[in-house]
Amino acid sequence: MNTKNLKVVIIGLGYVGLPLALEFSKKRTVIAFDIKKDRIKELINGIDRNLEINFKKFKTLKNILFTNNLKDLEKSNCFIVTVPTPIDKFKKPDLNPLLKATKIVGSLIKKDSLVIYESTVYPGCIEEKCVPVLEKLSRLNYNRDFFCGYSPERINPGDKLHTVANIKKITSGSTPEISKLVDNLYKEIVTVGTYQAKNIKVAEAAKVIENTQRDLNIALINELSVIFNKMNIDTQSVLDAASTKWNFLPFKPGLVGGHCIGVDPYYLTHKSKTIGYKPQVILAGRKINDKMGFYVASQMIKAMKKKKKKNKKKKNQN
Amino acid sequence: MNTKNLKVVIIGLGYVGLPLALEFSKKRTVIAFDIKKDRIKELINGIDRNLEINFKKFKTLKNILFTNNLKDLEKSNCFIVTVPTPIDKFKKPDLNPLLKATKIVGSLIKKDSLVIYESTVYPGCIEEKCVPVLEKLSRLNYNRDFFCGYSPERINPGDKLHTVANIKKITSGSTPEISKLVDNLYKEIVTVGTYQAKNIKVAEAAKVIENTQRDLNIALINELSVIFNKMNIDTQSVLDAASTKWNFLPFKPGLVGGHCIGVDPYYLTHKSKTIGYKPQVILAGRKINDKMGFYVASQMIKAMKKKKKKNKKKKNQN
Numbered sequence: 241m242n243t244k245n246l247k248v249v250i251i252g253l254g255y256v257g258l259p260l261a262l263e264f265s266k267k268r269t270v271i272a273f274d275i276k277k278d279r280i281k282e283l284i285n286g287i288d289r290n291l292e293i294n295f296k297k298f299k300t301l302k303n304i305l306f307t308n309n310l311k312d313l314e315k316s317n318c319f320i321v322t323v324p325t326p327i328d329k330f331k332k333p334d335l336n337p338l339l340k341a342t343k344i345v346g347s348l349i350k351k352d353s354l355v356i357y358e359s360t361v362y363p364g365c366i367e368e369k370c371v372p373v374l375e376k377l378s379r380l381n382y383n384r385d386f387f388c389g390y391s392p393e394r395i396n397p398g399d400k401l402h403t404v405a406n407i408k409k410i411t412s413g414s415t416p417e418i419s420k421l422v423d424n425l426y427k428e429i430v431t432v433g434t435y436q437a438k439n440i441k442v443a444e445a446a447k448v449i450e451n452t453q454r455d456l457n458i459a460l461i462n463e464l465s466v467i468f469n470k471m472n473i474d475t476q477s478v479l480d481a482a483s484t485k486w487n488f489l490p491f492k493p494g495l496v497g498g499h500c501i502g503v504d505p506y507y508l509t510h511k512s513k514t515i516g517y518k519p520q521v522i523l524a525g526r527k528i529n530d531k532m533g534f535y536v537a538s539q540m541i542k543a544m545k546k547k548k549k550k551n552k553k554k555k556n557q558n
Numbered sequence: 559m560n561t562k563n564l565k566v567v568i569i570g571l572g573y574v575g576l577p578l579a580l581e582f583s584k585k586r587t588v589i590a591f592d593i594k595k596d597r598i599k600e601l602i603n604g605i606d607r608n609l610e611i612n613f614k615k616f617k618t619l620k621n622i623l624f625t626n627n628l629k630d631l632e633k634s635n636c637f638i639v640t641v642p643t644p645i646d647k648f649k650k651p652d653l654n655p656l657l658k659a660t661k662i663v664g665s666l667i668k669k670d671s672l673v674i675y676e677s678t679v680y681p682g683c684i685e686e687k688c689v690p691v692l693e694k695l696s697r698l699n700y701n702r703d704f705f706c707g708y709s710p711e712r713i714n715p716g717d718k719l720h721t722v723a724n725i726k727k728i729t730s731g732s733t734p735e736i737s738k739l740v741d742n743l744y745k746e747i748v749t750v751g752t753y754q755a756k757n758i759k760v761a762e763a764a765k766v767i768e769n770t771q772r773d774l775n776i777a778l779i780n781e782l783s784v785i786f787n788k789m790n791i792d793t794q795s796v797l798d799a800a801s802t803k804w805n806f807l808p809f810k811p812g813l814v815g816g817h818c819i820g821v822d823p824y825y826l827t828h829k830s831k832t833i834g835y836k837p838q839v840i841l842a843g844r845k846i847n848d849k850m851g852f853y854v855a856s857q858m859i860k861a862m863k864k865k866k867k868k869n870k871k872k873k874n875q876n
């Protein structure tokens with residue numbers, strides 16, 4: 241198989257799919273699909289409500305077709321899935337968007353089709369959860385009739401410096417040949433180069449640990465700030481001093497939210513629990529970070545009460 | 559007070575005190591004291607059993623006096639304490655060496671003496687634990703008759719690249735004037751510069767979090783390797799892939815031992831517990847790292863058993 245023969249469609253046009261589709265459109269014809277009618281309407285009119293894309297830069301969007309019509313996808317043979325992978329209210333992976341997209345793709349793939357996932361998942365998820373759905377709906381056999389790839393997105397929402405083209409991209413495929421094909425495809429658009437992981441599982445694991453590491457480091461600084469607050473030590477002064485050591489990592493206390501950092505670790509801890517190991521360190525980090533919003537608010541209320549009391553005292557003295 | 563008037567003695571000639579004493583001896587006369595007779599004998603003969611110092615480089619050690627005789631310290635007015643601060647079998651701070659050294663110093667200080675500590679401690683330790691001992695034994699008053707400083711050691715045992723002279727050094731003092739004095743003293747020997755922390759507590763806190771951060775990051779990678787082993791995923795391959803992201807921190811799984819990384823966090827967690835907060839993240843990290851030796855050994859035994867079984871099977875087949 242050759243990248244030239246690939247007819248690419250991007251499934252899901254969020255903060256991952258849209259920049260990816262636009263980047264591909266610089267090099268090849270691409271179909272950009274989203275199930276949301278409103279989103280497609282806006283994109284056709286050059287509006288990105290996420291404010292990630294400045295459409296003025298893309299004067300002639302001649303190589304891209306924004307659509308929510310499945311008929312437009314019938315001739316495609318390369319499906320790149322970039323839908324969100326959130327958690328539910330029990331902090332377990334909510335694979336519904338991923339499986340919904342997979343069902344759509346499963347109904348479209350033909351002999352020799354390639355399905356690439358970019359969504360963050362736990363190791364094993366693509367081949368254990370998505371592939372069976374693809375096989376069932378297509379009545380095709382995995383790694384004989386159709387193939388899979390995994391190339392995790394590394395988009396930093398709002399970051400104008402690190403973009404699709406200049407973030408090194410991990411690629412992987414379900415066979416060595418497919419791995420090379422997926423890698424070549426992404427090489428078209430990622431100017432800083434790609435990194436071919438050993439297999440899909442390794443690529444899945446690599447992605448999920450990136451934000452887990454970040455989450456835990458922020459959790460440590462949050463825990464330190466709780467301790468230092470109790471001791472009337474100014475956390476920022478301590479961090480400033482420690483940062484003068486050559487290998488101290490300059491993390492800051494803060495609230496962890498958004499699509500990724502606070503969510504990805506739960507994908508890994510979920511999988512880990514199902515195979516009989518409850519992660520101690522990762523979950524302790526998550527616990528601290530999840531409580532941080534409440535902690536900051538309660539500290540603020542305490543400070544406000546203190547100030548009020550002081551003012552009242554002052555008033556009474558006058 | 560002026561650094562010129564300081565008559566420096568180093569108390570404790572381990573992997574921290576010895577390089578420090580030698581570095582000072584390049585600039586000023588220094589007394590190098592250790593309670594261990596053997597150590598002094600060896601040092602006089604140019605032998606460092608820690609292999610940190612190559613005495614051949616120091617042909618004329620004319621500015622340094624190695625001694626275990628307290629009489630040699632009587633004219634000193636600046637005591638730099640570099641004794642170890644280990645943990646006991648219950649993983650609580652063992653302050654005995656520190657307090658023993660403090661008692662020696664307390665019996666020697668006079669009006670306007672300066673006592674600087676370099677040992678790793680928890681925030682508040684110097685002023686809560688050491689100063690009362692100094693006051694009691696000297697019958698002098700803190701911050702009126704004598705003063706304190708804290709300048710945490712950042713020696714990386716065995717590291718020939720990061721040495722006293724080229725590791726930025728945190729300094730602090732018990733008054734703004736003393737802080738400046740301590741800073742000026744260390745500026746004599748630290749060519750890459752110093753960093754004056756706000757106060758002693760901030761400097762103590764900064765030191766103790768440096769290795770805590772390192773310990774936790776290694777703990778995360780250890781926990782990941784436990785998870786990935788269970789899933790038959792090669793951890794090194796995952797780390798290699800993740801390391802292609804610009805902000806992934808390249809820690810490796812491993813055993814955490816030695817004087818510092820596995821010990822320092824317990825100083826902080828001990829103090830934290832005494833003020834009513836049990837650190838979740840830091841202790842989870844310590845737990846994983848403490849168990850790692852046993853885990854690695856048991857994995858090895860498992861692998862050996864597997865191999866033995868295989869060999870036996872082979873033998874039976876032949």
